[in-house]
Amino acid sequence: MSKSTQRPYHVVGLLDDADIIWASIRRAVTDAGREIRFSTVAANVGDTNLLTIYQALSGQSQQQTETHFAGKGYGELKRIVADLRLHRITW
Secondary structure (H helix, E strand, O other), rough: OOOOOOOOOOOOOOOOHHHHHHHHOOOOOOOOOOOOOOOOHHHHHHHHHHHHHHHHHOOHHHHHHHHOOOOOHHHHHHHHHHHHHHHHHHO
């Protein structure tokens, strides 16, 4: 997801329907490594974007969020973030 591009699915909007949210999160770029964690390195912001969405919607700290995703894969990260987004913000 990127706010600097205008391609389809580049952001998750508050008013997006479920199909757009799923597609946007599924297409989100993740980092090259296997460990899911927050990063301040500009080249590794893929995980941080998804983790920040999760953190904001779950109310967990950074440490709790990283612990929650320890040992999980990127597919599971994306599914959990999409599910949380759909269940927390509904119209």
